[in-house]
Amino acid sequence: MKRVDLKRILLMRITLFALVLLFCAIAVTLKQTRDRLHADIPRTGGTMKQLIETEIARATPPFVRDLHGIELTGLEGIGRLVHFCAAVTDIYSRPVVQRCFGDAEAPRWLPASLMRSVVGEEARYIGPVGKYPGIKVGELTVTPNFASVAQSVWSDIRNLLIITAGVLLLNVLVYLPVRRVLRPTDDILRGLGRMEAGDLSVRLPSFELIELQRISDVFNHLAERLENTMGEQRELARRLLEVREEERRRLARELHDELGQCLTSIQAEAAYARELAHDQLPALTPSAEAISRITAHMMEVLQLILRELRPVGLEAFGLAASLEQLIDSRNRSSHGRCLHTLTIDGDVGGLADNLNVSLYRIVQESLTNAQKHADARHIAVTLRCDGNELRLYVDDDGRSEPGSTFDGGLGVLGMRERVQALGGRLTLTLRDEGGLRVEVVVPADAGRPSPAANVQEMHA
Template sequence: MSLLAKLILRVLAVVALCLACAGAWTMVEANNAIKREVVATADRMERESRNLAWREVMFPGNEGSHAKLAFPEWRSSDTLRIVGPGYCVRLEWTGDVPASICGGGPESGTAPAWFVKLNDLLFGAFEPVERRVMVGRHEVGSIAAQADAGAAAQQAWRQVSVVVGVASAMAAAIGLLTVALIGHALRPIEIIIRGLKLLERGDLSVRLPDFAAREFAHVARAFNELTERLALSTEQRAAVTRRLFEVQEDERRSLARDLHDEFGQCLTATRALAAAVASASLKDRPDLSESAREIGVISEGMAATLKSTLSRLRPPELEDIGLEQSLEHLVGSWNARIGPGSGPRFQLKVHGGLQDAPAEIALTIYRLAQEGLTNAVKHGAPQAIAITVERRNAPEPQITVTVEDDGGGASVEPVGNQGQGLLGLRERVEALGGQFLAEARGRGVRLAAALPLKSVGAARATSEAA
């Protein structure tokens, strides 16, 4: 669940709690008001009844302590006026039958049944309030005032519904405003997340704006400082890597030169000497002649191995005939080595001109093609291996190279001493500001790299500065 959703749920929970508290407080106040009105009704009726009693005392023929008061009908408009709707009064004169009156009956409408039950459960029934009617020192009657249960529940419901309705409208407005404010306040989080995703994909040029909120501004400054340090350390590491590969290529050239000049000449002399011994001893020592011929065969095999090793150490075609022709020669040598009909077929597709490819990129492309072919044959059983090199000018000038086979090789770089070829290719490509990918594709493996041409000058300048 998102942070915005959690905050909204918490706001709704607080609003619901406030509404519940408002409803409970209103119910308590409504019941207290009813109780106060019952007491006030009893007091008003006691005063009115006492006044009626005094007027009856003044009538002729009602003297004496045992005289019966002949009161007129007491349910007059004046009496009804002091009994509120929903309240009932029982008046009992001494020696007379008790009489009751309710003030106008319950108000229109009824409270929901669940509210009536809840109100009775929380507050119970209303106790009657009793008063004695005194004339002088004599008690002439008694009064009991009580609230009607249905009318009391209706009055409480009316007050609760009004208060809760107004509070709900205010809470809804405040909630919507709060949600809008929270959404606006958390908008920088989306920008920060987009920046983190770009950084995860390797875009070290991403920067966050200076947010108005102080907390997000601190995060933005820390993020920008981190990306700057990462960009600087990445450039320094790339410069060191490029320098290491330059040293490695120099060592390869030096080793190839020494092998060609020293070991190659020794093999040539060995083959010549073996041929001479075989020819001279053919009549007198046929066994020696056979051994000399075997030495010659072994020397020829070693010479072929040396030639293959020299081609891997230092591809001379790059300097002599260029990248495209060197790749054609590489593919042709593999086809010739495997032989027709006895193994996989190697294909090369070139789109766009590669004549002006910088030396670093040309060498990296050649090494990637060379390692891709070796990896496909060594770790799988492909029937077809294709190398595709394409120059693109949009959205930015770059050269892409892909080596793909159908034989189920290994695209994951093994741990330990194996898999150094793919690891070295990745380091070569990333050192030039490019991207490298090794993945399974169908039954085979696909190696792909994209090398931007514009980064070569900057990479060379950084390397020289380092």
């Protein structure tokens, strides 16, 4: 569907209509002039012939065919009404006298030659000039005075141009208030653009036009409802993340306190049994050693589970130290197959606990996906803080298929939930040099409960 600009279409159509109307009026004027001359010149030719014959009879004696001295003064009266040129030749076709009536200079924009081509050569009168008693003494040729006709036609065209200019001026006078009235549509488009970018606090101002004011009222009402709904959803997601992290902390604490102590006791008992079997019952030594190995392996697995459930030192040492420990751990576990790097720009201390945990989990999940699914050889983690905004980039050089949407994994879904709960945005894009970029942008004060949520929690 083609998009149109109402103001531009209105201006162009009225202008085009005025120009077409002007050209049609000029064409009608030229045609009327042509038809008039084709009718006037032959009709008045006989009258001109009689006037010339009367002048010849007065100026020359009978039986004299010499026409010298004829000045065509008898045509001056009719020449004021019909602008024409009269030429008289003698019986030998030699020119005797030629005179144009209604003489005027043709305008520069409409030369006489153009009028001649428009009117045509058919607009003329040719007739014999006689003398009593029926003697032909010459020939009369009457043609339009094209210079005078051009001046008359140009006067009409000039009036048409003035009328057209008035229509165009009216067009401008109509366009200006229409543009002023429709100018708020730019504000509406900017408001829609800001809402599309995620700014739900945008509101439209009041408008002079009633229809636009109705749009503004509806837009502001919907924006307010959407902002409240999104705020409630973010608050609910934040609370769910808090509950989830609290459950993880509790589970990690229970595993560490209960299962960890049990494994430690089993390992101690296995060591005692190994020593006792070595001294008194050597046949049980392999079993005691196997129990000790299995217990040590279970301790390692438990430590991995505890680190997954709750990052070690995140609350005590902060996000930067925990990310450095995570990167070092991944580099050790990859045994040189994948190089992990970390860059932190700005102060990331003092962030909310929910924000620290979410960023840590996002980095953790991104590293796992890049190494497990894309077989990346180099992963770069960059965290920047400019005071108002946090930006996290995780770039890898792993395999990636063009056109991927990255919407199917549970890990990506979990990252999106965390980012949405923090009021930020998550973007996954293919890099030009190969691999994937995970970009997270969140407010620096994200993760802290809103005042309204605090009030609700106090009442609860």
